[in-house]
Amino acid sequence: MKDVQSQRDDRRIAIDKVGVKNVRFPVLIKTRDNGDQQTIAQIDMSVNLPHHFRGTHMSRFLEILNAHGRTIDREGFFQILREMRDRLRAEKSHLEMRFPYFIEKRAPVTGSKSLFDIEGIFIGEAHGPLPEAEGDRDVEFDFTLGVRVAVKTLCPCSREISEFGAHNQRGYMTVFIRFQGRYWIEDLVEIIESAASAPIYPLLKRPDEKFVTEQAYSNPRFVEDMVRGIALSLEADERVMWYSVDAENMESIHNHEAWAYIERDLTARRETHRRSGASRAQR
């Protein structure tokens, strides 16, 4: 049977990314407390395509995914990236997964338990020379961890200028980091919630609702405050090498969103810090 995809292409245009999008697949994610959590991911997979090939072999992405066990810890994630390079004979492979992820919450006063859903996001890339028999010695792997978490924000300006009350609303915080060492979804959620006017909960009894209402009123936050608060926590964490923070508030006095965004590469700062730390250590 003819292999149209492998035909020679003379247009001299290499393709940055070619692959499949919006594949749904059940995955098992490792949790911070040494357990795991079954969820459903929406997955994008792609590779680069040199200019002399007409097409990639799309079915191989699905073969790799369906052959892989469902456990997607960091090693499993890199294993898929490695196989994409090998099976599709590409220099670069790119993998992205988004999935609902649940965190058990306890209401702040009554302690009532409920499952709080956030979105977890894994983005990874492998790049190196074209795969050869001798293995992938020179392949580099990048990994970006992301979460999208709903919180409560209460407007500092509205509180300041009003005799009573203050407008507040649900906001969605989306944070991505690149890091060294280990980092958990749960760690990022904690950082985000501690920067908000108040965390939110699926289940609140009346004493809890009183608590959250008053907590939010006592901690007013603009979207600007949200992104700065989260940024400060990430900058103080030596593991974090790069981050982006996106805060989107579903304003309750408007029918549009308020929005703020910061992105920083901390690599240079971390290296300086390590060198100076190292020289201090030597003294």
Added chain:
Amino acid sequence: MKDVQSQRDDRRIAIDKVGVKNVRFPVLIKTRDNGDQQTIAQIDMSVNLPHHFRGTHMSRFLEILNAHGRTIDREGFFQILREMRDRLRAEKSHLEMRFPYFIEKRAPVTGSKSLFDIEGIFIGEAHGPLPEAEGDRDVEFDFTLGVRVAVKTLCPCSREISEFGAHNQRGYMTVFIRFQGRYWIEDLVEIIESAASAPIYPLLKRPDEKFVTEQAYSNPRFVEDMVRGIALSLEADERVMWYSVDAENMESIHNHEAWAYIERDLTARRETHRRSGASRAQR
């Protein structure tokens, strides 16, 4: 060229609705102040299909739409329904349009002007005997008017139990009515906003923000209060023969929505009322 759609079908199954969905088309909507407003509608069109035909002629829906002038007042809407019956030789035709619609707002203190977007919805049906040469004497037309409007709601329970503050949020109210006489999108928006803790605005300067914050705190509303308040206004309006009211709050202390819904047919009540009014008038 063979007409596959007109082939005889022996499966003896009539089809309730067949047509096209998600057609985008520019339309001109009449406004209450005797003007008109250009917008973009998303349109669904369908007819019933007797059991002995294999298929409908889908292209005719698009022909009718593209041939019709863009002005969609009530008469134009019925004209499209009539042509759908005629051109597709069907007993029933069904037409639905959803479109962004703008209302000029003035901020409550500074009077700053801005354009507030809601969603307008027109749903209509024509039904009668199969179209014949002699016209559509026995055709009946139904029309349902709908709007979806964002408002601010502030929780009565949270306000009552908290020492300071109260959780509030953006809520979306969706109301449909069938009516006699004339009824405007703007009328429905006013009814909805007057039932809310406060209307919302695209543009608010600081004195306006103070006003809206305090107004909402002074008018706490559950979703249950929202649907009842809107229902009371509609029941008091003699033009309204049927309504449904849907209130969905994007709770700011949860990551799910609070929801309430009422639907009532007032036809019998209106008739009783008219009869008793008539008999009073005769005395």
Added chain:
Amino acid sequence: MKDVQSQRDDRRIAIDKVGVKNVRFPVLIKTRDNGDQQTIAQIDMSVNLPHHFRGTHMSRFLEILNAHGRTIDREGFFQILREMRDRLRAEKSHLEMRFPYFIEKRAPVTGSKSLFDIEGIFIGEAHGPLPEAEGDRDVEFDFTLGVRVAVKTLCPCSREISEFGAHNQRGYMTVFIRFQGRYWIEDLVEIIESAASAPIYPLLKRPDEKFVTEQAYSNPRFVEDMVRGIALSLEADERVMWYSVDAENMESIHNHEAWAYIERDLTARRETHRRSGASRAQR
């Protein structure tokens, strides 16, 4: 602490449905082959509210859900409906769940395995007199099973009139049934796929792609054919008491959808059939 929700309401307007929407929760669904499948549901829960109460107690919905084990077989589903009636002191309770559900497929020629995702939908209602101490003798339960499945459709008209080729596309079929006895998601998927031009698969190698392409060309189907084909299968199945079939084609020659819809209540027909079957059995 004051119970604002239980305050007396004098507006004399009962509310049809009040509750929570878009709650995400992990659930365990029973599969036809006696296994189970972990997935994430999006859940709506509501009850009716008599006119003399101001509000419902929203947190109880979340309490019931979080207290319930994750296994949602039919009995578990009814158990949640029963508790909603009891805990919220309502005559009617309503529960709806939508979740991704995976079916293992084998490619038609090479047998390559892959996981195919559809959407499963459970809708249920319990209604009866206000719950009292003596239990729920007179409570009735309704259950509706639904699925949304992607298939391939190839246009009979395009094939008939063209010298070569025929336009084809992905279509989404949404089917709901009420039934007696047992019925599985997998049963509905089979009925839907057998009515299509061809089933679709996440993973197809080249010989499979050839097979599916030719299979679709040999089985042209309008949306009208799709809904009739599925309807015929459901009418022939004595378990089915009511159904609706919705076919939506993402037309590849247009940027709108082609659509067809049928809904039938078979209760009367089934009873007649049973009586005549019973009388035959007596002879």
Added chain:
Amino acid sequence: MKDVQSQRDDRRIAIDKVGVKNVRFPVLIKTRDNGDQQTIAQIDMSVNLPHHFRGTHMSRFLEILNAHGRTIDREGFFQILREMRDRLRAEKSHLEMRFPYFIEKRAPVTGSKSLFDIEGIFIGEAHGPLPEAEGDRDVEFDFTLGVRVAVKTLCPCSREISEFGAHNQRGYMTVFIRFQGRYWIEDLVEIIESAASAPIYPLLKRPDEKFVTEQAYSNPRFVEDMVRGIALSLEADERVMWYSVDAENMESIHNHEAWAYIERDLTARRETHRRSGASRAQR
């Protein structure tokens, strides 16, 4: 009234972008044939915020938008960017608009007219020193034009290996360019459609449907072919300085999308070309 936003901030974190998202607003877009087209845009507006200010003044974005006339030609677009810098005292301002845009199509055989909707996208940025009284001499403006257009693609592999037929589907092409001189939405749509297996149309009579079906069968295209074909046209156009091309196919044999992406900066090449052209001209 206290100006909380202007308070001093000591966290030493500048914010890259702060503003409003998802504002809907009616706009008037210039068309290639010297007319204009009224449509509804979804708009994002933001500026950077120096580290020493606590917050931006969100209401000014809406003031600028509502004060601007609805005509958004290129000059009007830059005018908004300029006012955002000035009114919010920022070095950078960013503006993004997405809107439905209609192109009149004629069916290829019968010439039947219909309105075809695509998405138009304008993205712009102004950056320079902090605005001072003396005007914006050193401000630079960037502008990116984008469109998202539905087309028909037919799979070359499926056609080659199958005895009859070939799978085809609707695909969405999203192209962005930065350019010198003038460039119209309509120009981009033509480039995209000429790279497809066939353009698509809202209205096709039977002879047109035959034409499009056969045209697509005669012009098979992978997503890889689509992005390369569009890229070749853009590279041949001296006005284009940078482009990205994204092709997403709603595969009719799968329930996921096939995807390809190319992005190129041609600035260096254009300059070389101009210099060599200039030297040739001098000779």
